Amino acid sequence: MKTSIFRCGLFALALALLGCETPPRSDSNHRVRVLTYNIHHAEGTDGRFDYERLARIIRSVDPDLVALQEVDQKTRRAGGVDQPAELGRLTGLQVAFGKTYDYSGGGYGNAILSRWPLLEIRNDPLPGSAGHEPRAVLSVRVKADSAREPFWFAATHLDHTRDESERLAQAARLNELFVDDRPILLAGDLNAVPESKTMRRLFEHxxxxxxxxxxxxxxxxxxxxxxxxxLFRPASRWRVMETRVLDEPIASDHRPVLAVLERVRTK
Incomplete structure (x- = not known):
């Protein structure tokens, strides 16, 4: 079934899908536990590549969905480790990887970990000009164990340079890609503070x-x-139950963010 909430077609970037058995979670309240984490290619502020440490942090909050940014796949920098697959193995979650560009003999981009089966995967490019690092948004369609309908979850990492024009264009594209009223969650490192023009543009939708x-x-x-x-939309389909920044100062140069949301049933 070609169900899609996107206007543009899928572009030909490499995707890796690695499945493993995960324990079922009761979805009686239709709550979704989301973690977003820029893992800095798994290198901590102590200079160590420690996948067990990252997996412990992820498992500690028992997430249903995880958005990971700055993920290496079989690069020389990471010693040839397939980081998405390794973190999937260590957490027991299913994995989707969206390569943003070739790097150091392998791939670099975003990844998603999921408790639930991945029904559909997309990797869409975001606008960027010459001299800027390519950016993309990785999206998966999932269905919670007892939920009535699937929903989309997206992971992205926006431009990091001082010039905000790149991020503004990328934010506008995100608003265009996800256009209908089906429930969707968007998580990631947006490289923009809440009062920025970039976030104001995103907060329009x-x-x-x-x-x-x-x-x-x-x-x-x-x-x-x-x-x-x-982030979530539409506002009428979600209720925020909890958000917090995890107290983890070493495993990456970012701290992970947890959000627990409840899906609001439609009549």
């Missing part, structure tokens, strides 16, 4: 899970700025 309890996420040692988010 998305709600911020941490709007009532914002907390900084970078740098990991002593966070001063908030640039990592969980």
């Amino acid at each position: 998305w709600s911020d899970a941490a709007a009532s309890s914002p907390a900084p996420t970078v740098p990991a040692g002593t966070p001063r700025s908030r640039i990592d988010y969980v």
Whole structure:
């Protein structure tokens, strides 16, 4: 069935899908536990590539869905490790990887971990000009164990340069890609503070899970700025139950963000 909430077609970037058995979760309240984490290609502020450490952090909050940014797949930098597959193995979650560009003999991009089967996977490019790092948004369609309908979950990482024009164009594209009223969650490192033009553009179409309890996420040692988010739409289909920034100063240069949302049933 060619169900899609996107206007544009899928572009030919490599996707890796690795499945493993995961324990079922009761979805009687239709709650979704979401974690977003820029893992800095698994290299901590102590210089160590420690996948067990990252997996422990992820497992500690028992997430249903995880958005990962700055993920290496079989690069020389990471010693040839397939980071999405390894984190999927260590957490017991299913994996989708969306390569943004070739790097160091392998791939670099976003990844998603999921408790639930991945019904559909997309990797869509975001606008970018010459001299800027390519960006993309990785999206999966999932269905919770006892939910009546599937929904979409997307992971992205926006431009990091001082010039905000790239991020503004990427934010506009995200607003265009997800256009109908089906429930969707968007998580990632947006490289923009809440009061920025980029976030104001996104907030025209998305709600911020941490709007009532914002907390900084970078740098990991002593966070001063908030640039990592969980967003949702439409507002009428979700209820925020909890958000928090995890107290983890070493495993990456960002701190992970947890959001627990409840899906609102339609009549």
